[in-house]
Amino acid sequence: MMKWFAFFLFYVSVSQAQKPFVHYKNALKSNATVLATGLGSLQYERMLNQNWSISATVFGRQKSNIPLGTTFDKLANRYGESIIGVNFDYIQVDKAQLGLAGISPEIRRYFGRKPTRFFLSAFYQFEKMDLMVPAELVIQLNDQFYNSLIPVSFDVRASSIGFMPGIQFRKGRWGVDWTILGPRFGAASYLRAEAQQSFLNRLSDEEKDFLIQGVKERFQLSDEFFDVSIQDSQAQIQASRRVPYWLVRGFGLNVFYYF
Numbered sequence: 641m642m643k644w645f646a647f648f649l650f651y652v653s654v655s656q657a658q659k660p661f662v663h664y665k666n667a668l669k670s671n672a673t674v675l676a677t678g679l680g681s682l683q684y685e686r687m688l689n690q691n692w693s694i695s696a697t698v699f700g701r702q703k704s705n706i707p708l709g710t711t712f713d714k715l716a717n718r719y720g721e722s723i724i725g726v727n728f729d730y731i732q733v734d735k736a737q738l739g740l741a742g743i744s745p746e747i748r749r750y751f752g753r754k755p756t757r758f759f760l761s762a763f764y765q766f767e768k769m770d771l772m773v774p775a776e777l778v779i780q781l782n783d784q785f786y787n788s789l790i791p792v793s794f795d796v797r798a799s800s801i802g803f804m805p806g807i808q809f810r811k812g813r814w815g816v817d818w819t820i821l822g823p824r825f826g827a828a829s830y831l832r833a834e835a836q837q838s839f840l841n842r843l844s845d846e847e848k849d850f851l852i853q854g855v856k857e858r859f860q861l862s863d864e865f866f867d868v869s870i871q872d873s874q875a876q877i878q879a880s881r882r883v884p885y886w887l888v889r890g891f892g893l894n895v896f897y898y899f
Contacts, residue, residue, distance in 0.1 A: 662812075663690050664898035669817060671699070672893040678704055679740065683894065691750045696743065703739030703770055730776040730858050732789075742767030755810040759817075762803045765824065765889075769796040775835075777858070780850045781843065790875075792835045800826025804890055813898045821890035831879035841873040851875070 669683040681699035688694065746763040771794040779786045802824025809816045843851065848870045855861065855868050855877070867878045 663687065664813065667896045667898045669695075669697075669894040669896035672816070672895045678702065681894070683896075685748075685896075690753060693748045693750070695746045695748065697746065698743050699741070701738065701740040703737050703772075706733065706736050706738050731792075732774045732776070736771060736773040739770035740767060750808070755815070756808065758805065758807055760803060760805050761819075761822075762801070763824075764799070764801050765826075766799045767797070769794065769798070771796065775859075777851065778854050779839070779843075780847045781839065788837075790835045790837055792833050792877075794833045795830070796828050796832075797830040798826055798828040798885070800824040800885075800887070802889060806892075810898075815896055815898075817892070817894040817896060819890050819892040819894070821888055823886060824889050825884075825886045827882040827884045828879060829882055831877075831883055833877040835875045836873060837875070838873050840870055840875060843870070 665687045667683075667685040667687075669681075669685060671677075671679060671681040674680045679699060679701045681697055683695050683697040685693050685695035742765060744763050744765040746761050748759050748761045750757055750759045752758070773792055773794070774789050775792045777788050777790055779788050802822055804819050804822030806817055806819040809818070840848075840851075852868045852870060855875070856863075856866075861868065861877065865879055865881055865883050867880050869876050869878075
């Protein structure tokens with residue numbers, strides 16, 4: 641009896657090992673890190689053949705505190721100026737709130753025909769960002785100078801293209817896509833920042849000019865891309881043209897089901 645049982649186990653293991661890779665044409669995928677990041681996504685993938693596919697992803701995040709805010713604050717302070725031309729030394733990213741929505745079509749090339757295989761994606765991404773960050777500003781009022789922490793609201797719409805490597809782990813119809821770091825390059829077609837403060841209405845023209853120049857110098861805003869103005873109790877930063885940038889996309893985990 642034990643011999644027949646051992647033979648059965650051997651037969652099952654061999655038959656499973658030699659089971660051919662099943663080619664399904666459709667897949668639904670969802671972000672597995674939504675609880676940690678607050679970013680939810682839903683992706684539909686259509687296989688063109690065993691190695692090529694096209695997909696579309698919609699994603700979004702309710703406006704809330706940025707996860708790992710201290711880490712993002714350090715990265716923004718170090719790389720912000722080179723990425724989007726803004727100096728983040730006086731912006732407290734760790735206390736910021738971020739809302740996000742967008743869509744991303746993608747074409748993907750898989751390598752190999754095993755359940756675990758590498759892939760490389762090329763994608764386009766459009767996103768709308770609603771961001772609030774506290775900014776440290778120097779205010780001149782009645783010949784006195786004050787350091788003030790002012791919440792600044794950003795409204796940004798941007799598009800980019802890039803590529804991203806990854807690994808797919810699959811068991812039958814179920815599995816996980818692990819996307820690794822990949823660069824993307826694009827431009828913000830719309831960028832507007834506003835700060836509402838009642839004391840701004842009390843500033844003289846000279847004091848407003850002082851604040852405007854201070855904002856430009858503190859955040860390293862180029863006159864080629866940004867206009868800064870103060871009207872009544874509202875300070876405003878407006879992009880005068882498309883603002884180029886580069887970012888990194890990746891470290892994603894998508895759970896999927898093929899059908």
